[in-house]
């Protein structure tokens with residue numbers, strides 16, 4: 001079964017790709033992140049998205 005879940009970076013509903021608990025990074029964003037250097041115009045946005053995701057996962061994994 002294919003799960004459709006919101007990408008935490010671009011906020012689109014997308015096929016589950018890189019899942020951390022209940023957050024997802026879509027394939028497109030994942031590839032962007034891999035290729036990105038810090039001078040890229042999307043870098044800041046992507047970095048913030050990942051930070052949000054990590055923060056969220058820390059919150060939910062707390063006992």
Ligand SMILES: [Zn+2]
Nearest residue numbers: 007010026029
């Ligand atoms: Zn995305």
